[in-house]
Amino acid sequence: MYNVVLLPGDGIGPEVMAQAKKVLMAVSEKFGIAFNLKEALVGGASIDEMGVPLADETLELCMKSDAVLFGAVGGPKWDHLPMELRPERAILGLRKELDLFANLRPAFLIPSLAAKSPLKGEILSKGVDILVVRELTGGLYFGEPKGIKVRDDKRIAYDTLVYTEDQIRRVAEIGFRVAQNRKKKLCLVDKANVLESSRLWREVVSEVTKEFPDVELSYMYVDNCAMQLVANPGMFDVILTENTFGDILSDEAAAIIGSIGLMPSASLGDKKPYLYEPVHGSAPDIAGRG
Ligand SMILES: NC(=O)C1=CN([C@@H]2O[C@H](COP(=O)(O)OP(=O)(O)OC[C@H]3O[C@@H](n4cnc5c(N)ncnc54)[C@H](O)[C@@H]3O)[C@@H](O)[C@H]2O)C=CC1
Ligand SMILES: CC(C)CC(=O)C(=O)O
Ligand SMILES: [Mg+2]
Numbered sequence: 001m002y003n004v005v006l007l008p009g010d011g012i013g014p015e016v017m018a019q020a021k022k023v024l025m026a027v028s029e030k031f032g033i034a035f036n037l038k039e040a041l042v043g044g045a046s047i048d049e050m051g052v053p054l055a056d057e058t059l060e061l062c063m064k065s066d067a068v069l070f071g072a073v074g075g076p077k078w079d080h081l082p083m084e085l086r087p088e089r090a091i092l093g094l095r096k097e098l099d100l101f102a103n104l105r106p107a108f109l110i111p112s113l114a115a116k117s118p119l120k121g122e123i124l125s126k127g128v129d130i131l132v133v134r135e136l137t138g139g140l141y142f143g144e145p146k147g148i149k150v151r152d153d154k155r156i157a158y159d160t161l162v163y164t165e166d167q168i169r170r171v172a173e174i175g176f177r178v179a180q181n182r183k184k185k186l187c188l189v190d191k192a193n194v195l196e197s198s199r200l201w202r203e204v205v206s207e208v209t210k211e212f213p214d215v216e217l218s219y220m221y222v223d224n225c226a227m228q229l230v231a232n233p234g235m236f237d238v239i240l241t242e243n244t245f246g247d248i249l250s251d252e253a254a255a256i257i258g259s260i261g262l263m264p265s266a267s268l269g270d271k272k273p274y275l276y277e278p279v280h281g282s283a284p285d286i287a288g289r290g
Helices: 013-031 044-050 056-063 088-097 111-116 165-180 196-211 222-231 243-256
Strands: 002-009 035-039 067-072 102-108 129-135 147-151 154-158 185-190 216-221 238-241 264-268 274-278
Touching (some): 002 013, 002 056, 102 165, 129 165, 129 243, 165 196, 165 238, 185 243, 222 243
Parallel strands (some): 002 035, 002 067, 067 274, 129 238, 185 238
Antiparallel strands (some): 102 129, 102 264, 147 154
16 A cells, blocks of 8 residues: 555646546556555645645655655745745745655657647657656755845845755766666756856766766757757757756757646655656646646
């Protein structure tokens, strides 16, 4: 018996969760795996009921579970709230508290859905089978200090992009390990021509690569990667990258395969529970339409 916590959240979160639940039940029946499902509020739904995006008891329930299935959080109703109280803090908090540092986002073009891709057939002819391995608990989304303050009567805003070598090494090892089970090609995507943090990524990844001699390592700047993804998506196998770049590039990869609704993700750490979530958000523009 596996304990699974379902966190539907906001917008289309509950709608995609209802379908995911049917899939879980089908898996349960077909493979004889028993799931004990518990549902809890998260994000805006939790703010409305309990005043916070991620209640302590919800986090505790997740920590005691075998896996967490997450829908999506956020929406215009809560956009006016200060950063620490916004619905998005729930997913950031879960990733941090559960130490889910590696987010695996597969973009696979299902041949029968190729017409849904905005790209021409000739660009898709080599197929699209990309795995974005996104670092998930470091970088700009978590770095301190961050804030907005007034200096000389003018507002200034700042975020901090910080990575330790250990943070880079642990996600890089996962990237290489998954590449070993695929086409054995790993591309580190960064901005090492400008950012110090990217220079450290290159240094650490070029150390880690020595433990995985069967995987071919290449480097690409993120601006070029954004272009190559639409010009030649078939060139990529595993893309390893930091948090913000991975967030952006995986939405782009989702468009290539026809819909962001087709792209799942697994958020992994050193120990369970892991968390499984779509790549998309709460899609307020289409919520309530099934
Ligand atoms: N993990 C999470 O909970 C995330 C939450 N968000 C939040 O979601 C809210 C909306 O953000 P957006 O930037 O609009 O991103 P979004 O990912 O919710 O939507 C972007 C576009 O993709 C479409 N889309 C999303 N899911 C779809 C699906 N399953 N099938 C077909 N089309 C789909 C939407 O209709 C929209 O046009 C914001 O409050 C944002 O902060 C955004 C990203 C991740
Ligand atoms: C809502 C954000 C915290 C993150 C995001 O866009 C994502 O993880 O894809
Ligand atoms: Mg995103």
